[in-house]
Amino acid sequence: MIHLQNIEKVYRTDTVETQALNAINLEVAKGEFLSIMGPSGCGKSTLLNIMGLLDEPTSGSIRIADSTADRLSDKQLAHFRNRTIGFIFQSYHLINDLRVLDNVELPLLYRKSTAKERKELALEALEKVGLSNRTKHFPTQLSGGQKQRVAIARAIVGKPNIILADEPTGNLDSAMGNDVMDILVRLNKDEGTTIVMVTHDENMARKTHRLVRLFDGSQVQ
Amino acid sequence: MLMHLFTLIWNKKKQHSLVILEMIISFMVLFAVFTLIVYYFTNYRKPMGFRYDNVLSVSISLPPGSTANKDSAAQVMQTLKRTVLALPEVKGMSYVSSNSPFSMNTSNNVINHNNQEVMAMYYTVDDAYPQVLGVKMLEGRWFNATDAHAKEPPVVINETLKENFFPGENAVGKILKMGDEPHRITGVVQTLKDKGDYVASKAGTYKRAGDDAPLWLSRILISYDLNTDAGFEGRLFKTFSSVLKTSSIEIEYLTKKRVSTNSVSLIPMILLLVVGGFLIINVALGIFGVLWYSVNKRRAEIGLRRAVGASGSGISGQIVSETLVLSTFALLIGVFFAIQFPLLNLFNMPSGVYITAIVLSVLFIYILVVICAFYPGRQAAQIYPAVALHED
Numbered sequence: 001m002i003h004l005q006n007i008e009k010v011y012r013t014d015t016v017e018t019q020a021l022n023a024i025n026l027e028v029a030k031g032e033f034l035s036i037m038g039p040s041g042c043g044k045s046t047l048l049n050i051m052g053l054l055d056e057p058t059s060g061s062i063r064i065a066d067s068t069a070d071r072l073s074d075k076q077l078a079h080f081r082n083r084t085i086g087f088i089f090q091s092y093h094l095i096n097d098l099r100v101l102d103n104v105e106l107p108l109l110y111r112k113s114t115a116k117e118r119k120e121l122a123l124e125a126l127e128k129v130g131l132s133n134r135t136k137h138f139p140t141q142l143s144g145g146q147k148q149r150v151a152i153a154r155a156i157v158g159k160p161n162i163i164l165a166d167e168p169t170g171n172l173d174s175a176m177g178n179d180v181m182d183i184l185v186r187l188n189k190d191e192g193t194t195i196v197m198v199t200h201d202e203n204m205a206r207k208t209h210r211l212v213r214l215f216d217g218s219q220v221q
Numbered sequence: 222m223l224m225h226l227f228t229l230i231w232n233k234k235k236q237h238s239l240v241i242l243e244m245i246i247s248f249m250v251l252f253a254v255f256t257l258i259v260y261y262f263t264n265y266r267k268p269m270g271f272r273y274d275n276v277l278s279v280s281i282s283l284p285p286g287s288t289a290n291k292d293s294a295a296q297v298m299q300t301l302k303r304t305v306l307a308l309p310e311v312k313g314m315s316y317v318s319s320n321s322p323f324s325m326n327t328s329n330n331v332i333n334h335n336n337q338e339v340m341a342m343y344y345t346v347d348d349a350y351p352q353v354l355g356v357k358m359l360e361g362r363w364f365n366a367t368d369a370h371a372k373e374p375p376v377v378i379n380e381t382l383k384e385n386f387f388p389g390e391n392a393v394g395k396i397l398k399m400g401d402e403p404h405r406i407t408g409v410v411q412t413l414k415d416k417g418d419y420v421a422s423k424a425g426t427y428k429r430a431g432d433d434a435p436l437w438l439s440r441i442l443i444s445y446d447l448n449t450d451a452g453f454e455g456r457l458f459k460t461f462s463s464v465l466k467t468s469s470i471e472i473e474y475l476t477k478k479r480v481s482t483n484s485v486s487l488i489p490m491i492l493l494l495v496v497g498g499f500l501i502i503n504v505a506l507g508i509f510g511v512l513w514y515s516v517n518k519r520r521a522e523i524g525l526r527r528a529v530g531a532s533g534s535g536i537s538g539q540i541v542s543e544t545l546v547l548s549t550f551a552l553l554i555g556v557f558f559a560i561q562f563p564l565l566n567l568f569n570m571p572s573g574v575y576i577t578a579i580v581l582s583v584l585f586i587y588i589l590v591v592i593c594a595f596y597p598g599r600q601a602a603q604i605y606p607a608v609a610l611h612e613d
Contacts, residue, residue, distance in 0.1 A: 045611060054528055055607040075532045082530025089610060093525045097232040102225070109225055110530030154529070 001162060001194045002028035002051055007060035009046055009217075020046045021057070022217040030161075033188040033195045035205040038214035044198040045166055047214065051196060052085050052164045053077050065161055082110050086155030090167035092147040094139040100126070100150050101135040107158045125153035129183055145176030152183055156193070163187070165197040169204055181207055223546075226539070230546045237547055240511050244551030244590075245558075247504040248582055252559045254497040255578035255585075257490050260570060261419040270413035270422070271322065271354040272444070273475035275312075277454075278321055279441040279461065280471040301464040305441075308460060310449040315349040316430055316438040322354070322415040323478035324440070325485075332426060333398035334386045341382050342425035343399075345438065350427070351410070353444045359383075361393035361408030364429040368407065375429050376404035379412040382424035399426065417482040419490075442475075505593050512544060512597035516604075523601050524609030533602035540598035541591055548590045552583055 009021040020043045028034050036044050049055035050062065053069050062069045065084050072080065086107075094103050104122040113121075126132045129149040139147055148168060155163050165184065169177030181204050187193045197208060205211050213220045230237065283294075298316075305314050320326040320342070328343045350356070351363045360383075364375035376397060383392045396403045404426075412422040430438055445453065454472055461470045516523070523536055531539070559579050563572035 046607075049607040052528065054610070055605075075534070078527065078530050078532040078535065081528060087525075087528045089525075091521075093521055093610065095229075095522055095525070097229055099232075102228060105225075106526070107529040109222055110526075110535070115224065158529075 001030040001032070001065060002026070002196070003061075003063040004047075004051070005061045005063075007047070007050060007057045007062070009043070009050065009055070010058045020217050021050070024060070024217075024219055026212065026219065028194060028196060030194055031188070031192040032210065033185070033208040034197070034210045034212060035208040036196065036198045036212045036214060037200065037202070037205055038220075042214040043217040044214055048164050048166050048196065048198050051162075052087060053081055078110070082107055082158065084160055084162055086158065086160040086163045088148070088151050088155050088163060088165035088168045090170040092139070092144075092151045092171075094147055094150055094154075096139050098138075099135065100131065100137050100139070100142070103139065103150055104153045104157050106154055111158070121157050121159075122153070125157040126150075128156065128187075129153045143176070144172050145179055148172060148176070148180050149183065152180065152187075156187060161194060163193055163195045165195065167198050167200065169199065169201060177201070177204065222539075223542070226543050226546045230543060230550065234550070237550075240508065240547065241551045241554075243504055243507055244548055244586060245555045247500055248552060248555035248586055249558065250493075250497045250500050251582040251585055252555070252578055254490075254493050255581045256562075256570070256574060257493060259574045259577045259581070260421070261486070261490060263571075263574060264414070264421050265418050267414060267422065268411065269418070270411045271356045271415070273322060273354075273479055275444050275447050276322075276354065276475040277443045277445065277457070278324075278473045278475055278478060279443060279457075280473075281439055281441065281461070281465060282469050283439075283465070297464065301461070304460055304464055305443065305457070308456065310445045310453050311443055311457075312446060313349055313353040313444040315353040315442045316347045317350060317440045317442055318343075318345040318430075318438055319440050320344060320415075321440045321442060322413065323417065323475060323482040325482075327416075329423075330400065332382070332386075332424070334395070337386065339382060339385045339424050341378075342423050344425060344427045345430050346427050347430045347438075350442070353442045354413070355444075356413060357411040359409045359411055360391060361406070363410075364407050364427075368429060369431075371405065373403050373405040375407045377408045377410050377427040378406055379410055379422070379425040379427075381412045381422055382426065383409045385424055397426070399428070404428070417479065417486050419483060419486040501589065505589055508544065508590055508593040509597065512540065512594055513600070516540065516597045516601045519601075520604055520609040520612055523604045524606040524612075527604070527606035528610065536604070537598035537602040540601050541594040544590045544594035545587065548586055552586060556583065 004024055004026040007021055007024040011018040011020055024047060036047065038044050046055065050057050051064070053064070067080065069077070069080070095106070101119070101122050104125055105118045108118040108121060123132060123135065126135060129152050131146060131149050131153065134142065134146060139150065142150065168184065169180050172180060184195055184197065185207055188195050199205050302314055305311055318328065320328045329340055330343050332339050332341045348363065348365045351358065359380055363377055368375035373396060376399065378392060378397070386392070387395060392406050392409050395406050397406060410427070412425070414420065414422050443457070458470060458472055526536060556579060559575070559582070561567070563575040
């Protein structure tokens with residue numbers, strides 16, 4: 001599903017050059033649940049951003065869902081992300097001025113769909129994360145665990161093949177974290193969604209199929 | 222997407238209330254400016270109704286007691302007319318009341334017809350008036366010496382008054398009550414814009430000056446040949462001085478009087494434009510600042526939108542569209558207030574002027590916000606999602 005070949009990422013300023021990723025070769029199979037671990041600043045999020053086509057590697061090639069991501073225009077990349085990838089972030093990134101239902105509908109606004117279709121799909125996604133009774137709430141009225149479940153609903157509403165989760169349980173206590181993790185495991189198991197998750201938590205990582213460890217931008221496991 | 226933006230702006234209405242208020246105030250000021258501009262332009266486009274480029278206005282003030290002997294004074298005035306008309310450059314001369322073209326004086330009164338009342342301008346002029354000013358008769362004729370002993374004194378009305386009393390019919394021969402005295406209409410003249418290019422023509426009546434009129438009509442209009450040399454004014458002054466030895470005489474060109482009269486009309490508009498201009502600059506800077514601040518505060522949201530499928534141009538378009546939606550909220554309120562002006566017929570101005578001013582103000586505000594939103598929109602489009610999503 002995801003093929004990364006010889007990925008390098010270098011951040012350059014006038015005076016400093018930082019090697020964030022160094023010769024990363026990684027294959028993620030369809031339906032796999034992969035976790036990425038490593039100390040802070042080792043390049044986990046950079047790798048996830050590159051997989052999500054939010055960032056470009058300095059060198060190397062990326063193939064996602066049988067499409068080569070190189071040389072895609074800004075609009076094509078946006079379309080590709082919208083159709084293929086769902087994102088979950090540690091700090092949820094919900095829009096506080098929109099109700100839960102509107103937040104979940106967000107990815108569908110960038111594709112052709114009617115308001116009715118959007119509402120149906122959003123309700124379906126909220127049902128899957130157990131929040132169908134919170135559709136009219138604003139994010140500020142929810143707990144951290146509920147916010148992350150809304151974020152998961154938003155990630156899955158467009159039925160993407162891949163979900164990229166950047167420390168989805170990082171801001172949650174263990175009970176809430178487990179709830180969120182259970183949802184991700186269920187999504188992977190029941191719907192065959194490919195999931196790549198960055199985490200600091202060994203317990204969470206153990207629930208995934210495979211673990212990749214990074215250290216100073218290089219893959220060590 | 223539009224509904225989404227409406228929802229977003231509606232949910233943030235408290236945060237945006239000051240910007241919305243600022244836009245409403247700007248809209249109302251713009252509405253006032255455009256109303257004045259449209260009104261002036263509408264008036265400007267109407268025909269002047271008379272010639273002024275070859276006409277001099279002469280003001281005379283006779284010394285006190287000089288008209289005690291009416292016969293002798295009338296003789297002086299007749300002599301004056303003869304002498305002036307004898308000048309080869311002079312084409313015509315007319316005694317008129319002090320509310321002559323481009324003067325600051327006005328004289329008005331209520332006119333009655335069939336129990337309908339109209340406030341109309343009163344002019345008292347002699348028989349030579351239409352020839353001196355080249356006014357255009359639309360119906361009937363100007364009064365003349367044959368009307369001197371008519372049962373009802375003659376009166377000429379302008380087109381505006383005719384439209385009030387006799388729309389679609391012939392006004393000649395009809396009787397008007399001016400004060401308590403009935404007057405018979407002998408003709409209808411094209412309305413003269415005698416208060417300047419930008420002032421609306423009002424309903425008006427022209428009463429015939431009697432034989433003794435030159436004694437109390439202090440203004441004389443003189444039409445002259447445009448090919449006269451620069452010394453004509455001096456020769457004319459000498460002619461007046463030779464007849465009216467102890468009177469004060471002031472000669473003015475109607476072209477110059479027109480310019481100064483127009484300036485008086487334009488001053489309030491210029492002031493309003495200056496005030497409006499400063500306000501618009503403030504509003505533009507305000508909207509620009511608010512949008513720039515908003516874009517910087519919403520970097521994470523913009524990053525998220527990029528992640529879930531928005532392109533750079535889509536983000537830029539969203540910022541501009543959001544501003545348009547925001548201004549639509551303000552404009553709905555502003556238009557509600559502005560529309561009261563034509564509905565309640567405030568300031569007695571044609572509805573079309575108000576409607577045009579509303580449309581122009583709405584367009585101006587929309588264009589302004591698009592310009593103000595363009596750069597912040599471009600800045601938003603350039604936000605790097607991978608960076609923005611990790612700033613929170």
